Amino acid sequence: MLVKKLLRNFVETFFMGARKLFDYAIITLKGMAMGAADVVPGVSGGTIAFISGIYEELIDSINNVKPSLLSVWKKEGFKAFWNKLNGNFLIALFIGIFISVLSLAKLLSYLLENKPVLLWSFFFGLVLASIFLVGKEIKKWSAATVIMLLLGAAVAYYITELPPNENVDSLPYLFLSGALAICAMILPGISGAFILVLLGSYKTILDAVHERDIKMIVTVGLGAIVGLLSFARLLKWMFKNYRNTTLAILTGFILGSLNKIWPWKKVLETRVFDDKVIVIDDQNVLPGAFEGEPQVLLAIILAVLGFSLIFTLERLASKK
Numbered sequence: 001m002l003v004k005k006l007l008r009n010f011v012e013t014f015f016m017g018a019r020k021l022f023d024y025a026i027i028t029l030k031g032m033a034m035g036a037a038d039v040v041p042g043v044s045g046g047t048i049a050f051i052s053g054i055y056e057e058l059i060d061s062i063n064n065v066k067p068s069l070l071s072v073w074k075k076e077g078f079k080a081f082w083n084k085l086n087g088n089f090l091i092a093l094f095i096g097i098f099i100s101v102l103s104l105a106k107l108l109s110y111l112l113e114n115k116p117v118l119l120w121s122f123f124f125g126l127v128l129a130s131i132f133l134v135g136k137e138i139k140k141w142s143a144a145t146v147i148m149l150l151l152g153a154a155v156a157y158y159i160t161e162l163p164p165n166e167n168v169d170s171l172p173y174l175f176l177s178g179a180l181a182i183c184a185m186i187l188p189g190i191s192g193a194f195i196l197v198l199l200g201s202y203k204t205i206l207d208a209v210h211e212r213d214i215k216m217i218v219t220v221g222l223g224a225i226v227g228l229l230s231f232a233r234l235l236k237w238m239f240k241n242y243r244n245t246t247l248a249i250l251t252g253f254i255l256g257s258l259n260k261i262w263p264w265k266k267v268l269e270t271r272v273f274d275d276k277v278i279v280i281d282d283q284n285v286l287p288g289a290f291e292g293e294p295q296v297l298l299a300i301i302l303a304v305l306g307f308s309l310i311f312t313l314e315r316l317a318s319k320k
Helices: 002-015 021-039 045-051 055-063 068-076 078-085 087-114 116-135 143-160 171-185 192-199 202-211 214-241 243-261 293-319
Strands: 265-273 276-284
Touching: 021 045, 021 087, 021 192, 045 055, 045 116, 045 171, 055 087, 055 214, 068 078, 078 087, 087 116, 087 202, 116 243, 116 293, 143 243, 171 192, 171 202, 171 214, 192 202, 202 214, 214 243
Parallel strands: none
Antiparallel strands: 265 276
């Protein structure tokens, strides 16, 4: 009886809200885009959330997850609890993220290994465009906002220059990795997947997803939940009290992260791990230095496509 009642209340809440089923389908697609970005070490799902117009709602919704919600459920019922949680939005978004991570992890791993220049080119154009989009949200420029933008860019650039650690697979370390990576994932510009590379957990977690290793996936997931609930509160406070400064820092993060996702790189140092060559150090080079011209042309086309896609989506959102 209790299960039927909960299911009925959920269905009524989902279909009778201000948003329609089509709106939640769009949110799920945005979640899939975030998931696809988060799988790539260098692109942030937070950037996708920002340019798709759901970033602040995501932060606010995550902040709604707290113990007092249980008292709302007890006193006012499931519908009030679900509305307070903004559950429809969260479940639609995270369904999209999980679908994307589970279905695209193998494809993106293949592209990263076999077509890295083309994949990075598309994301480079996408992230470059997002700098203008996020920066446009800063309503008042001052010396402080400029300084914070430059500071954010410097911090992000420094992070991208750090050498990755060797692969680590202990459960406590994976829990910590999940907590730190999720903080980066909801920050535009800082890639959660790249943080996992730096921590030496990226390959372990990606393999765990491929092999459906439930123990490792649950451990990382629990770490992510702890990190997400903690860091989202800080972000909400910053947006509420220092909105322009926060946006300047986020814009700087995105700007500094471009160093990591520049498509053309010269490998300086590698290491063999589990019969697989891992890049330890590389250097950005000009297009064509190590690739054939046909691929350079295709890469430029993909970069332009990624750049144009952001402004097309922004224009469509503005019309709506």
